[in-house]
Amino acid sequence: MSPTPARNRPIGRVALVVKNSTAAANAAADLENHLRQKGLDVVVDEPQVDETCPPDRSRVHPLPSEVDLVVVLGGDGTLLYAARTFGRQGIPLLGVNLGGLGFLTETSLENLYPMLEKVLAGDFVTESRMMLAAEVHRNGRPVTHHHVLNDVVINKGALARILTFSVKVDDTNLTWYRADGLILSTPTGSTAYNLAAGGPIVYPTHESIALTPICPFTLSNRPLILPQTAVIEIGLEPGATDALLTSDGQVSCPLLPEDRVVIRRAEHSIVLIKNPYKNYFDILRTKLGWG
Amino acid sequence: MSPTPARNRPIGRVALVVKNSTAAANAAADLENHLRQKGLDVVVDEPQVDETCPPDRSRVHPLPSEVDLVVVLGGDGTLLYAARTFGRQGIPLLGVNLGGLGFLTETSLENLYPMLEKVLAGDFVTESRMMLAAEVHRNGRPVTHHHVLNDVVINKGALARILTFSVKVDDTNLTWYRADGLILSTPTGSTAYNLAAGGPIVYPTHESIALTPICPFTLSNRPLILPQTAVIEIGLEPGATDALLTSDGQVSCPLLPEDRVVIRRAEHSIVLIKNPYKNYFDILRTKLGWG
């Protein structure tokens, strides 16, 4: 369970992903100055509240492969956005929280500059975190494609009381569920919605997919941990209306009754820069109020 | 825990509440003939799918106090509708299921006629079940009023990921919740949505109000059993959008950010005619697959 030493590529261009708040904007301005004074190139991005569905591929991000580091200033929510948007390129992400410790934003603002020194000097370790890819199939062809770091949720909309859907794993029938919804979670996402819905904590680098029904009608429909290689196909019952696909709790797309959602491990993992002074269990104890 | 002997009023007029299905319509036609041949007056009602919100008081039901018996042909869902619509007048309800045993529709179609003989002869026992009344207060005045036999749910709509709301009990702060929603359940409703959300089974005549958060963010926010006298006031956080009030899983009304929902025991209970051959524990074992 030891982290991976990072690739040893010199850092020339840094992207800042900044939460939409005054505190984050101020911290970003300081950081931008600091980095420019060091002769680094800086680009700034702010998460878009109104992400379109399906994701608008034409939205231009000035972040091609020449970005060498992404610094996230915000909370876990901002990092989820950054991971979905830039995480696929293998660029290391450094998560900085502006308030309390996050599961993903392990570095506090006061430790940012000492930490950054080390990162710029190449003295850091990273950890790979698997992502999930979700595809909606409509009339026989994929209509949208999402990557998530935490979870994909199929849930009922405002008016539905309960959803009925069938699940196949690797082309084998698992079962059908009657529930408020279904969460497919990465290990990273296991401490988010999955935990609130009764799922277990999964060690973040232990690759697997947690399938957790939300308020299932059948009480023995317990959370299920599947191999990371599993291909999960979810079908809504014919005539089902008012279902949604939600990615990382941030982007929701309406589903049509005949849609099929296929979820599998994404091809690429994100690369998180680790705080050398915090291990996962420290974070768990703090965030969950243990002992 | 013994049932109440019924009032001994002769039965002259019977209302049939009939599920919208061919099987139910056929059973209702037979039953209507049968009752008319016995010289009884019969009125037939079919649940309206598109119940308005707030409930439309002008919708005329030909069911004033002169109805002496309500026979429900359908399932628990149909009986919930009947209880909300006619239950307040103290008229005994006889629930007949057309398929599997229901928690509320204890009598099977094949036992309907023998059972009916007894009921018409005044030879039956009944059980009172408390209901809840929910009022939405907007700009200082009540804008809608619901009665439910199972539960009142405040939940998030399609787009919200999580709701934040504060709860007061008898004017004392309980806590604030971050959750998908909150269920306020009668004992009767305890085996419905409450159970799926992690709440306990409450013996149906043990009057109390179960307050069960749905997927709460704080893991120690466990279900809470309150006295039946409790007055529960729920406030949404300022700026909250996309919340709904749902009654018995059948009628949903949008809530506005500043709304306050007040929930208490309804003044009137419904009166269920008991199947003398089934006690509550029999039903529990069958429905939950015990033993």
Add this chain to the structure above:
Amino acid sequence: MSPTPARNRPIGRVALVVKNSTAAANAAADLENHLRQKGLDVVVDEPQVDETCPPDRSRVHPLPSEVDLVVVLGGDGTLLYAARTFGRQGIPLLGVNLGGLGFLTETSLENLYPMLEKVLAGDFVTESRMMLAAEVHRNGRPVTHHHVLNDVVINKGALARILTFSVKVDDTNLTWYRADGLILSTPTGSTAYNLAAGGPIVYPTHESIALTPICPFTLSNRPLILPQTAVIEIGLEPGATDALLTSDGQVSCPLLPEDRVVIRRAEHSIVLIKNPYKNYFDILRTKLGWG
């Protein structure tokens, strides 16, 4: 849910129940001096670690009805002992915690003396809390009798993996359980072992009996809230060995295979002196780490 004003009997004799710890002994010595200087009669009791099973009725407590107040110095565990031992006589109990807030020991050491002034002046409110009585029947006759404020637990001993037992409520079969054990809890005990085993929080004055199986084999064997009038009879399967009856987590008695355990509301409730500055929800939020 407002507390009961206490009986207005002048306090002449005070019993101190003192946890077996240096801090408690010191606090007790100070308190004893203080009370004697006020001209009050004081008796001191220390919980016996090795309570016998069945309880030894011959153990002499110098606490007949002429004791007017019991002050408990310790934690909730000490108060449970005091409630079992002296609570049946309707004498008000004042619970003083020596460390963190307790569910039952609401008064801190630093508030003890101001609180005591009020209590001695008759200026206090009390709250009744129901207790449970458990009787073990062996060969047709009762062999032991326990009163508890929190819970009665039937559980497996060291060697058994799982117990099988049948439960009747008011002479009606409920079901049989395969589980590690079964908890019968008062509302007061609902936040103790019951909560750890998945049971709900029950408002402390809402009289009822929670029946919560411990790690049941059948996943739908969920906690059940019964009326306070319920008489619960538990039978072990023939041949069952290695089962125990545990009272308030403090006294354990071995059960024999043919034993039947009968549990019902005790005739007498205990009388707790309330801290006027803390309501139940304050305590709940603090103890469970809410909000």
Add this chain to the structure above:
Amino acid sequence: MSPTPARNRPIGRVALVVKNSTAAANAAADLENHLRQKGLDVVVDEPQVDETCPPDRSRVHPLPSEVDLVVVLGGDGTLLYAARTFGRQGIPLLGVNLGGLGFLTETSLENLYPMLEKVLAGDFVTESRMMLAAEVHRNGRPVTHHHVLNDVVINKGALARILTFSVKVDDTNLTWYRADGLILSTPTGSTAYNLAAGGPIVYPTHESIALTPICPFTLSNRPLILPQTAVIEIGLEPGATDALLTSDGQVSCPLLPEDRVVIRRAEHSIVLIKNPYKNYFDILRTKLGWG
């Protein structure tokens, strides 16, 4: 998730592990005749109820490496015994249930002979299942060593109410628990005690270790899925008495206060012969009563 084709070694000698019941003994007698008529060598073993603690290595099993197949006649409990006793040698196990379908004994008695034809002809597939190894360290040296297919449980004995223990994973502090006990489960064991205690179902070939506390005092102490490589070290609090180590729910050893228990993936996996007509999800749906 496709099963592994078995090694293609001709079968000359078969061991029968037979549950201690008349039905199993009868089935074994028939099977023994059948196999001998085919010219195969047969040895018969019956699980020992009184397994010693620590396991008695001197107990002679006539089952050296020349046994080519183990047929288990009984239920999952008998197969657990067979796996602990013979599973380490890589000999394929065929589990035959004498009553209902088992998670491990997938073949019914009526399908035994057709199935056996195929197995003897080398026409079968197998599945590897990881086991756990548990070592008790006392005064600095290992005193006992257990292999399990389902789970290792550290739990409280008859008299203790709650245990306090610390857990390290790979030499890093995880946390300390106050609980009735702790379950360390393989994927195979995830549907056994782990599930009753609130743990998730883990796909049986997805190697991992589930750490599930039993009735933890801290409600956020949720089940944790660890990598199969994790080395888990459990220490009891100084002075703790009355704790036990239980292997597969079948063998219990008392622990002393200063003992440390080290649990890790066992070196060897067992080899199960798969019923070609049943996949894992079929078994799950049947055993848990889904849909």
